[in-house]
Amino acid sequence: AAAALGRHALSAIAAVRDVVVEHEQELGRLDAIAGDGDHGIGMRRGVEAAVAAAQSAATSDGGASVRRILAAAGEAWSEKAGGTSGALWGTAVIAAGAALGNRDRYTGRDAAAAVEAFASAITTLGQAGPGDKTMVDALLPFRDAFLTEISGGAPVGRALAAAAAAARGAADLTAGLRPLKGRARPLAERSLGHPDPGAVSFALIAERLGRHLEA
Numbered sequence: 012a013a014a015a016l017g018r019h020a021l022s023a024i025a026a027v028r029d030v031v032v033e034h035e036q037e038l039g040r041l042d043a044i045a046g047d048g049d050h051g052i053g054m055r056r057g058v059e060a061a062v063a064a065a066q067s068a069a070t071s072d073g074g075a076s077v078r079r080i081l082a083a084a085g086e087a088w089s090e091k092a093g094g095t096s097g098a099l100w101g102t103a104v105i106a107a108g109a110a111l112g113n114r115d116r117y118t119g120r121d122a123a124a125a126v127e128a129f130a131s132a133i134t135t136l137g138q139a140g141p142g143d144k145t146m147v148d149a150l151l152p153f154r155d156a157f158l159t160e161i162s163g164g165a166p167v168g169r170a171l172a173a174a175a176a177a178a179r180g181a182a183d184l185t186a187g188l189r190p191l192k193g194r195a196r197p198l199a200e201r202s203l204g205h206p207d208p209g210a211v212s213f214a215l216i217a218e219r220l221g222r223h224l225e226a
């Protein structure tokens with residue numbers, strides 16, 4: 012059962028890879044407005060390395076657990092992406108895997124604990140708060156909506172869909188903010204009117220994972 016769940020983790024990472032590849036150019040253009048333009052390529056490099064590492068973990072001696080697959084994926088993501096977002100995503104994927112551990116089945120509460128671990132890994136490492144115009148502005152509404160849905164008894168798929176919608180709305184709203192963290196800060200005025208690239212990629216990934224789980 013653990014190896015079967017590992018394969019689910021693997022196909023989820025592959026779904027993340029697909030949406031990042033589809034939006035690579037758009038994310039790069041968004042990051043070029045006030046940043047260095049590498050968000051698309053960085054996310055692609057990171058997630059492609061994550062898929063490869065997850066695949067080799069999953070095919071090692073009978074298949075690895077969710078925790079081992081996500082640990083391998085996160086390490087590769089941080090290492091190969093370069094850049095701020097890669098370090099944040101890699102660390103957060105490892106933290107989510109550590110929270111999920113190696114069990115035979117997972118409940119909504121387990122998923123909620125993984126989302127909390129993912130979010131606190133990012134805020135602990137990046138030290139960004141709400142309104143700084145980073146991925147945190149999409150991540151925290153995502154986390155809050157997910158936890159609310161799970162507490163209300165929603166199944167994981169429905170909780171994820173609601174959380175993804177919250178992330179999308181919040182990512183769009185970052186267009187009205189001036190960046191206070193990260194590389195975009197010196198060109199803050201240029202960034203006004205455009206959403207934060209990391210918030211947009213987070214929302215895209217959340218939406219794709221929501222659809223992936225439903226399918």
Ligand code: ADP
Nearest residue numbers: 050053094095096137139145146193194208209
């Ligand atoms: P870099 O800025 O190193 O070129 P990327 O372009 O891949 O890295 O990622 C930029 C994104 O990283 C930003 O749009 C923002 O969402 C996110 N980011 C930057 N600094 C932080 C931080 N301290 N905490 C959370 N997210 C951050």
Ligand code: MG
Nearest residue numbers: 046047049050
């Ligand atoms: Mg960049």
Ligand code: MG
Nearest residue numbers: 047049094095
């Ligand atoms: Mg960069």
